[in-house]
Amino acid sequence: MMRMLQLLNGPHDLGRGRGFWSGMVLLAAAFLAYPTIASSFSATNVAYYLLNIPMALGLSLLWGYGGVLSFGQVAFYGIAGYTYGIVAGNLQDFAWGTEAGVLAALLAAGLSAAAFGYFLFYGRVAAWIVPILTLVLALLLATFLGLTAGYQWRVGDIQLGGYNGMTGIPALQIGGLTFQDYAFFYLVVAIVAICYVALRIWVNAHRGQVLMAIREDVLRTELLGYDVRLEQLRVFVIASVLAGVSGLLYVQWGNYITPSAMGLQQAALPVIWVAVGGRDSLLAVAIATFLLNQLTYILSSGGNQSALVIVGALLVAVMMFAPEGIIAGLGRLHWLHWLRARRRAVPSGPASSGK
Amino acid sequence: MSGSERIPLSRREGGSKVLPELASILYQFGTNAAFLLLSALGLIVILGMMNIINLAHGEFMMLGAYVASFAVHRGIPFPLAVILAFFATGAFGIVLERLVIRRFYGRELGALVTTWGISLILAQGALLLFGPYMPPIPIPGGAVSEGVFSFSVYWLILIGISIVLVVALTLVYRATPFGLQARATMQNPSIARSLGIRTGRVYMLTFGLGAGLAGLSGALLAPATSIAPFMGQQFVAPAFITVVVGGGANVIAGAVGSSTFLSLIETPVSLTLGTFYGTMALLVMALLIIRVLPAGISSLGARLRPAVAR
Amino acid sequence: MVNDAMVNDAMVTGGGGPVLKAERLCKRFGGVVASDQIDFNLERGEMRCVIGPNGAGKSTFFALLCGILPPDSGRVILKGRDVTHLPAFRRVRMGLGLTFQTNRAFHALTVAENLETARRASASASGAADDAHFRAAFGAFDLAASSHLPARELPHHQLQWLEICMALRRGPDVLLLDEPTAGMSPGETMYTADVLKTLSREGLALIVVEHDVAFVRKVAETVTVLHQGSVFAEGPVEVITQREDVRQIYLGRTREAAA
Ligand SMILES: Nc1ncnc2c1ncn2[C@@H]1O[C@H](COP(=O)(O)OP(=O)(O)OP(=O)(O)O)[C@@H](O)[C@H]1O
Ligand SMILES: [Mg+2]
Numbered sequence: 001m002m003r004m005l006q007l008l009n010g011p012h013d014l015g016r017g018r019g020f021w022s023g024m025v026l027l028a029a030a031f032l033a034y035p036t037i038a039s040s041f042s043a044t045n046v047a048y049y050l051l052n053i054p055m056a057l058g059l060s061l062l063w064g065y066g067g068v069l070s071f072g073q074v075a076f077y078g079i080a081g082y083t084y085g086i087v088a089g090n091l092q093d094f095a096w097g098t099e100a101g102v103l104a105a106l107l108a109a110g111l112s113a114a115a116f117g118y119f120l121f122y123g124r125v126a127a128w129i130v131p132i133l134t135l136v137l138a139l140l141l142a143t144f145l146g147l148t149a150g151y152q153w154r155v156g157d158i159q160l161g162g163y164n165g166m167t168g169i170p171a172l173q174i175g176g177l178t179f180q181d182y183a184f185f186y187l188v189v190a191i192v193a194i195c196y197v198a199l200r201i202w203v204n205a206h207r208g209q210v211l212m213a214i215r216e217d218v219l220r221t222e223l224l225g226y227d228v229r230l231e232q233l234r235v236f237v238i239a240s241v242l243a244g245v246s247g248l249l250y251v252q253w254g255n256y257i258t259p260s261a262m263g264l265q266q267a268a269l270p271v272i273w274v275a276v277g278g279r280d281s282l283l284a285v286a287i288a289t290f291l292l293n294q295l296t297y298i299l300s301s302g303g304n305q306s307a308l309v310i311v312g313a314l315l316v317a318v319m320m321f322a323p324e325g326i327i328a329g330l331g332r333l334h335w336l337h338w339l340r341a342r343r344r345a346v347p348s349g350p351a352s353s354g355k
Numbered sequence: 356m357s358g359s360e361r362i363p364l365s366r367r368e369g370g371s372k373v374l375p376e377l378a379s380i381l382y383q384f385g386t387n388a389a390f391l392l393l394s395a396l397g398l399i400v401i402l403g404m405m406n407i408i409n410l411a412h413g414e415f416m417m418l419g420a421y422v423a424s425f426a427v428h429r430g431i432p433f434p435l436a437v438i439l440a441f442f443a444t445g446a447f448g449i450v451l452e453r454l455v456i457r458r459f460y461g462r463e464l465g466a467l468v469t470t471w472g473i474s475l476i477l478a479q480g481a482l483l484l485f486g487p488y489m490p491p492i493p494i495p496g497g498a499v500s501e502g503v504f505s506f507s508v509y510w511l512i513l514i515g516i517s518i519v520l521v522v523a524l525t526l527v528y529r530a531t532p533f534g535l536q537a538r539a540t541m542q543n544p545s546i547a548r549s550l551g552i553r554t555g556r557v558y559m560l561t562f563g564l565g566a567g568l569a570g571l572s573g574a575l576l577a578p579a580t581s582i583a584p585f586m587g588q589q590f591v592a593p594a595f596i597t598v599v600v601g602g603g604a605n606v607i608a609g610a611v612g613s614s615t616f617l618s619l620i621e622t623p624v625s626l627t628l629g630t631f632y633g634t635m636a637l638l639v640m641a642l643l644i645i646r647v648l649p650a651g652i653s654s655l656g657a658r659l660r661p662a663v664a665r
Numbered sequence: 666m667v668n669d670a671m672v673n674d675a676m677v678t679g680g681g682g683p684v685l686k687a688e689r690l691c692k693r694f695g696g697v698v699a700s701d702q703i704d705f706n707l708e709r710g711e712m713r714c715v716i717g718p719n720g721a722g723k724s725t726f727f728a729l730l731c732g733i734l735p736p737d738s739g740r741v742i743l744k745g746r747d748v749t750h751l752p753a754f755r756r757v758r759m760g761l762g763l764t765f766q767t768n769r770a771f772h773a774l775t776v777a778e779n780l781e782t783a784r785r786a787s788a789s790a791s792g793a794a795d796d797a798h799f800r801a802a803f804g805a806f807d808l809a810a811s812s813h814l815p816a817r818e819l820p821h822h823q824l825q826w827l828e829i830c831m832a833l834r835r836g837p838d839v840l841l842l843d844e845p846t847a848g849m850s851p852g853e854t855m856y857t858a859d860v861l862k863t864l865s866r867e868g869l870a871l872i873v874v875e876h877d878v879a880f881v882r883k884v885a886e887t888v889t890v891l892h893q894g895s896v897f898a899e900g901p902v903e904v905i906t907q908r909e910d911v912r913q914i915y916l917g918r919t920r921e922a923a924a
Contacts, residue, residue, distance in 0.1 A: 206781070206782075210782060212771070212774065213771050216771045216772065216774075217771065220770075220771070221782075222752075222753050223731065223733075223753055223763050224782060224832075224835075225754050225757035225758045225835060226786050227752075
């Protein structure tokens with residue numbers, strides 16, 4: 001237990017010590033208290049801004065900590081969403097139908113990532129090939145699902161629905177509790193918190209160090225006796241299951257999914273959240289994901305067509321002028337001052353992950 | 356917002372009723388190879404030189420199509436419009452290289468992400484500026500109006516143009532001062548620099564050439580598709596797969612070898628199962644290829660492994 | 666992994682024969698023949714120096730031995746087992762350690778984390794995780810004091826020492842060092858030589874690529890001279906360093922010397 005807390009407090013993310021964690025607890029409490037002052041509509045909206053965080057954290061782990069970039073995490077988001085829709089939809093009459101759907105969805109995301117990742121990582125391809133081929137995978141999945149209009153495209157009772165997508169996806173039910181409205185909000189908050197804590201422990205534990213070692217120098221790591229291919233495949237599967245978690249939450253939120261969830265524009269978004277936040281800080285990525293989801297929602301709900309131009313420009317600007325990310329950059333500034341004041345020692349600067 | 360839905364290209368339909376079976380298959384094969392080559396050429400030129408993948412490649416093609424459409428509807432003949440598209444997109448590429456891309460040499464993943472941002476800006480920007488559609492370009496030499504057959508004539512021309520492009524590119528690399536400098540820089544930038552080659556300029560011109568080729572291809576393919584802000588998306592899968600399979604070790608051999616090889620796979624699949632499955636077969640092929648030849652088929656010739664023991 | 670462990674145990678107890686052996690290793694890069702029919706034997710506990718002018722193929726030879734590059738032909742035999750087709754990490758798990766010509770410790774990780782990463786490479790640690798050599802080197806190089814510093818803040822020679830300690834962390838039987846003292850002061854170089862010599866006396870087999878003649882004289886019994894990818898000479902250090910033809914290839918009169 002102590003060891004877990006130590007790892008949680010470890011150096012490979014922003015923030016440590018009593019003050020920081022008190023703040024985090026307060027933040028969690030604020031989220032938990034939010035439904036008491038908010039309508040179920042606003043609570044569901046906030047849940048929507050939060051539900052992409054697991055996918056973003058997965059990409060942060062993969063890209064920021066592991067140095068492996070993927071442009072196609074939405075493929076696994078979509079695979080999970082569609083699988084849940086099919087399985088839970090068909091098993092609606094059973095008490096455990098939606099739980100089975102969750103299980104099947106996560107399995108589908110994990111297994112498809114393992115199969116696809118095998119070819120990517122065991123060939124030891126150049127770094128640019130992984131993002132390119134994952135993107136192609138997402139696009140082809142979107143194209144394929146777009147072709148599935150019509151009655152002949154159904155699995156059991158559920159129609160895939162072509163470009164209009166799959167509708168009427170049942171909400172998760174455990175015992176007598178259906179996760180809708182406030183219950184859905186709490187579900188999302190709990191899952192996001194669990195994902196963050198677990199990943200922060202992971203990156204500070206041995207496996208996380210190996211991941212960063214691979215990011216810095218693949219060959220050096222292999223010559224310490226690590227099977228780099230396996231390590232990369234492992235983290236790719238984890239990241240993809242996390243994308244699956246977000247996909248699951250998304251279909252809970254809207255009870256539908258369309259192929260555009262895997263389209264080119266959707267595929268760009270996780271990369272933007274992670275880059276703008278600061279890819280080698282889980283916390284910064286989580287914050288950026290929350291804020292940017294809110295921003296795009298507000299921008300596009302006004303019927304404003306320029307949302308994509310704005311986030312695209314944001315991405316280019318960040319990559320050019322603040323490659324370590326805006327939130328992480330601000331955070332490190334703050335912690336630098338704090339540490340200097342306390343110990344008058346220079347702590348490690350932003351880990352340059354380069355490449 | 357419908358993702359990568361590929362705007363149906365009329366070339367993919369018909370033909371078989373007019374032409375005898377064998378000729379039809381050859382024709383299909385040729386058009387597929389030409390399509391892949393044209394989609395990928397600009398991309399692979401940039402990759403081979405600077406190890407950078409330009410995610411805005413599809414949008415450069417869109418720009419080329421837009422320029423051609425503008426020009427054609429102001430009375431400029433189509434061949435001239437295509438050349439105009441080459442130079443306009445190339446100039447745009449050079450500006451972009453100076454302002455943005457050159458900061459990312461040696462940071463290939465950074466370049467990848469940044470060019471994606473640029474692609475979003477270009478596509479959505481085109482939508483905001485010019486609306487959802489551009490006036491289409493009539494099929495050149497439009498005298499032939501038997502629908503199916505007129506397309507085949509244009510696509511035969513495109514096959515010819517692809518061959519001409521490959522020859523021209525070979526000449527540029529083999530017989531011009533720029534080509535010599537480019538090859539030297541590609542082999543060893545630091546030695547090239549010490550020999551007085553301005554490698555920064557070589558990079559700039561190569562990026563411009565790659566962008567120009569993308570614009571040229573976009574203009575050439577424009578009559579066969581609808582010209583729209585998001586038209587670039589339809590080229591993403593085929594162009595990137597061609598580049599992955601080809602690899603950057605040898606630009607021209609990679610592009611030609613890969614597009615020929617892939618069209619051999621794609622043609623029978625899309626003839627029997629349909630276009631989507633043809634593209635799917637390309638992805639499967641790419642996965643199998645990288646498993647045995649991680650650096651693409653162009654690495655077959657020059658078996659140079661990345662320098663590891665330095 | 667089970668296999669590796671079994672082979673290891675057999676070898677550790679079995680002993681006998683060279684611990685690392687190369688048979689007719691060949692490697693060419695385009696037109697450059699970087700390794701040309703190299704035959705090489707390293708006995709248990711032996712300390713061997715490999716010398717040769719720049720571009721002689723020393724680093725390539727190391728890369729072939731540890732599996733970074735596949736040879737065009739020839740075999741590599743580690744502790745009696747043909748490892749020619751095993752990936753590098755498997756050879757490391759069997760008891761091979763290597764440092765690179767340029768320092769490649771993980772700069773963003775602390776010294777302690779670097780060593781921890783080096784220690785835990787696989788659950789089924791081979792070589793009975795004998796870390797006596799490591800502890801000896803770690804003590805001699807005095808790295809404990811900088812344990813919590815990020816590696817990038819270490820002075821150059823300590824960074825080199827850290828990398829040697831990382832390679833020793835899992836208790837290898839054979840250690841390959843590619844110019845370990847490059848950039849060190851003469852004092853540091855001699856100190857490093859002492860430490861390596863001690864390790865070798867305690868049973869570790871080492872191959873060290875080195876240009877520094879003083880270093881070579883100090884540590885080696887046998888010296889192998891590589892030239893244009895092939896073994897040009899091999900023998901006791903006093904003899905080799907006196908040979909006129911060896912001096913000549915270092916001075917660059919390559920053609921006549923080779924003929
Ligand atoms: N990856 C590679 N690709 C092409 N040529 C290579 C590669 N690695 C080495 N070479 C060539 O092989 C030859 C041997 O190189 P190697 O690095 O093994 O020499 P070395 O003896 O270690 O030299 P140094 O003393 O400079 O470290 C050189 O001519 C070098 O240019
Ligand atoms: Mg060397």
